[in-house]
Amino acid sequence: MSENIEPLRGMNDVLPAEAHWWNRLESVAREVFSTYGYREIRVPLLERTQLFKRAIGEHTDIVEKEMFSFEDRDGQSLSLRPEATASIVRAAISNGLLHNQKHRLFTIGPMFRGERPQKGRYRQFYQIDAEAFGYAGPEVDAELILLTARMWRLLGISRVHLEINSLGTAEARARYREVLREYFQARFDQLDADSQRRLQGNPLRILDSKNADMAALIAGAPSLADHLDEESRIHFERLKSLLDAADVPYTVNPRLVRGLDYYSRTVFEWVTDALGSQNAVCSGGRYDGLVTQLGGEATPAIGWAMGMERAVLLMQELGCEAPVETPDVYFVMAGDQALARGLQLAEQVRSAVPNLKIETDLSGGSFKAQFKRADKSGAQLAVVLGDDEVVRGEASVKPLRGGEQKAVSFDALAAHLEALIQG
Numbered sequence: 001m002s003e004n005i006e007p008l009r010g011m012n013d014v015l016p017a018e019a020h021w022w023n024r025l026e027s028v029a030r031e032v033f034s035t036y037g038y039r040e041i042r043v044p045l046l047e048r049t050q051l052f053k054r055a056i057g058e059h060t061d062i063v064e065k066e067m068f069s070f071e072d073r074d075g076q077s078l079s080l081r082p083e084a085t086a087s088i089v090r091a092a093i094s095n096g097l098l099h100n101q102k103h104r105l106f107t108i109g110p111m112f113r114g115e116r117p118q119k120g121r122y123r124q125f126y127q128i129d130a131e132a133f134g135y136a137g138p139e140v141d142a143e144l145i146l147l148t149a150r151m152w153r154l155l156g157i158s159r160v161h162l163e164i165n166s167l168g169t170a171e172a173r174a175r176y177r178e179v180l181r182e183y184f185q186a187r188f189d190q191l192d193a194d195s196q197r198r199l200q201g202n203p204l205r206i207l208d209s210k211n212a213d214m215a216a217l218i219a220g221a222p223s224l225a226d227h228l229d230e231e232s233r234i235h236f237e238r239l240k241s242l243l244d245a246a247d248v249p250y251t252v253n254p255r256l257v258r259g260l261d262y263y264s265r266t267v268f269e270w271v272t273d274a275l276g277s278q279n280a281v282c283s284g285g286r287y288d289g290l291v292t293q294l295g296g297e298a299t300p301a302i303g304w305a306m307g308m309e310r311a312v313l314l315m316q317e318l319g320c321e322a323p324v325e326t327p328d329v330y331f332v333m334a335g336d337q338a339l340a341r342g343l344q345l346a347e348q349v350r351s352a353v354p355n356l357k358i359e360t361d362l363s364g365g366s367f368k369a370q371f372k373r374a375d376k377s378g379a380q381l382a383v384v385l386g387d388d389e390v391v392r393g394e395a396s397v398k399p400l401r402g403g404e405q406k407a408v409s410f411d412a413l414a415a416h417l418e419a420l421i422q423g
Ligand code: ATP
Pocket: 083, 113, 115, 120, 121, 122, 123, 124, 125, 126, 127, 258, 259, 278, 279, 280, 281, 282, 283, 284, 305, 306, 307, 308, 309, 310
């Protein structure tokens, strides 16, 4: 294979043999969103680079080094979206959705980050993303978490654990940032290069470091919990009691700061011990300041994003169920006349029994070869048609998993198949 036909690094094809995992995840997500009143929004993959710089923050890994950015023909800098929240907030503002309104929204689609590819970490990856606008209280924080817990249950995903933290208001965090800056400044030589750089821009980012050599230093740093403002503390206490009441176990992780700058108050992450170092399956938090920061009316907001590749890996790892599509009926047709008549019959049956899944062979090959494929397809029944049958106006219906073959007139075929499949 010539080199330029390979996919780009970190970009994957989801092949038909794997698609059922994705379909299962997505259909459960859609089902759960609909039972909680979340409505779908679809936003562009491309936005002005400036949007992400303003929303996510200049000193984040994403903006500093991970975005796929380029200039368009007019010299304007555009970027493939690295996440959905900024785009959804942009869409809510530019479509006037936020004036005296509340919205519960979700979107599903690809995101792009130029990271070093590893298992569970790719350059194009998919997220299921939920956002709620206009709700200030901790109840919506709890509900969004309960919604994800329900998705895990329905999918059969275990081995995920909830970590929560509160970042406080922007003011409380600004004060904490200074305390943190002093702490790390005094230990400047122990910082890795990334952290030294972050110290000036945003020392909070240091807490998010994935470098194991930094762990001890980070563990000794002053805790955000000691610098929380009173209102955020009350908000956080109430969230915890709502989660307790709903029987959702969690751990308070005071080092959980998240990799994006826009969060305030509640942040949370569902982590797993089943996927190695890519342990975050779903992460999110409150971002009460972001809408005004992007030029909209002050609107409290909270959201999360689930990494679909990681959720699929978990489902596979844990042996969760994900039904594979198989046809109910396989049409075997030999001879020109049979092929033409069979095609017509299949249409007739599809119209009469809309749920029935019919696969037609269409190869024009030998009966033997077609039966092999019929078996492999997983279908329960074969409808067999040769030129002789066409003359007689009937088809043979053959159970592929044992049972008697039977001749059925064309007129009776749809009802006969329906009775066999549904019975
Ligand atoms: P991580 O700490 O693993 O880098 P993150 O904090 O950057 O995650 P978010 O930006 O909050 O992640 O994105 C939400 C979710 O999207 C993550 O919990 C993860 O499941 C998934 N995710 C993030 N980056 C990637 C990636 N490069 N490839 C696959 N999934 C990803």
